[in-house]
Amino acid sequence: MVIGATGQIGRAAVGALARDDWEVTAVSRGGGRDDGWPEGVRVARADRTDDTVLADAVGDGCDVLVDLVAYGPEHARQLLALSDRVGSAVVISSLSVYEDDKGRNFDTQEEPGGFPEYPVPVTEEQRTVAPADTSYSTRKAGLERELLAAGDRLPTTLLRAGAIHGPHCRTPRELYFVKRNLDRRPRRVLSYRGESRFHPANVHNIAELIRLAAARPGSRALNAVDPDAPTVVQIAAAIDAVMGVETENVLVDGPPPSPTVGATPWSTPVPVVCAMSAAERELGYRPVVRYAESLPETVAWIEGRLGEGDWREAYPKMFEVYGDLFDYAAEDAFLSGSGL
Template sequence: MVIGAGGQIGRPAVEALAKDGWEVTAVSRGGGRDEGTPGGVRTRRLDREDDAALTALIGDGCDLVVDLVAYSARHARQLTGLADRIGAAVVMSTVSVYDDGTGRGFDTMSEPDGLPRYPVPITEDQSTVPPGDATYSTRKAALERELLAAADRLPTTVLRPGAIHGPYSPLPRELYFVKRNLDGRSRRVLAFRGESLFHTSAARNVAELIRLAAARPGFRVLNACDPRPPTVAEIGAAVDAVMGVETRTVLLDGAASASVGRSPWSVDVPVVCDMTAAERELGYRPVVTYRDNLPETVEWLTRRLTEQDWREAFPTLARAYPDLFDYAAEDAWFAARRT
């Protein structure tokens, strides 16, 4: 059973498991299927918050539950409460659970002296934020803690992806470059000299990890990222190449000037994860690189932008980055430089 099967990771996960011979039930809020759903895959509707509905779907039991939408201790308890009916689980977490050992992490980046200093690369034994209900990161940490407490009853692989990319994303960071190119913006500004590194995770690579973990039940926590992550400047250049455009990039030595230069990858410190454990424990080898995965992403984003305003198409992204396309501020910044 794949919970969250209609999403960015769910679609390639269902495909990978079905190709590997699993009898898959694809569970989503809508419960539908599309042209990409493999034949033979069953589809079911589920409200993730409905305990009784989840119990009914599990029924007498299943060999594997892949939970892509769990994000709290309560969701972990839903799964562990059904441990006698579930053979093994794969549950999605996030690299944002990491702190730098001094209490600083993703949640403190905007605070005075709150910038974390992560080791490069980050291994899975790096300390994590305290579990709680305050933020996305603390909720995911609580999810992990609850699953760990039930490790003897429910073999679970916890995966920690970084900046997930691919079609069907609710937070498509690549839109930052795609929309600018479609809008004819020939110049752009990038903070930190465009050298920011925020480890990327192709949805198809995460699906490959799910496939491998499904065949090797056990309790483990693994980073779930791509090969060498591209810098934000390299991402912009790769998007330009796919779209066949040329742009001029101005690089700032430091942080963004208000909204000018700020991208969804712009971090002052590198966030790079070690993938050695996944290679060792599961035999993981990435199935795509960032560049391999980009044309499909660009095509999907371009199609969505012809159908809707970007804020309507991607409300999660708009809430997270409301000034992502502040062209007036950018034009004023360039005009001041000329002056």
């Protein structure tokens, strides 16, 4: 059973499991079906925030429950209440649960000197933030803590996903370059000299991890990222190649010169790069796609969505999270003032 089946990860995960001969029930609030799923996939409508409705959807039980929309300890307790009917679970977490050795994490990144400096690469042994009900990261940490503590009742594989990308994403970071290319912007400003690395995670690679974890139950937390952690310059060049354009990079030392100039969705002062050796060792994991190889599918999806109107209407969550990513007036003023 897959909860959150019509989301960006869910669509890929349901397909991967069904093609691996699992009998899959795809659960979502709307009860929808993806055109790419095999015919044998069953669909069910359920709101996971309603304990009774979710329990009814689980029914007599399932061998594996995949939860793609669990966000806090209350969801861990919800799953544990079903443990007598569920063999094992696979639950999506986030690499944002990590904190560095000075206690800095994603929640402190906006403070002066507050961006975390993780080892490169980050392994699952890196310490995590204290569970609390104060942020996405602390709630995910609470989710993890409760599920791992109850591994004897419900063996759960937690997948700490990086910067998720692929079709159906509500906040596609690739939009930053795709729209600029569509708008025929000849230059782009990149802070930190375009050298930032924020580890991406393709939905198909995450789906492969889910498929493997379903067949190998256990109580564990594993990183879930792509084999590549490209720099911003490399990401931009790869998107240009897909779209058949050439764009000049204007590289800025240090942080963005203003809030709406040079701040890409990947821009960080230090790298955030994770290791995948534990998943390789415990699950026999091998990635199914590399970042650049996955871009044609992602770019086509974004272009299709942008064709429906204003980017803020096509991607309202993107605008909510990142603000105005396309302040061309501010960019032009910066370039003009810099004599570029």
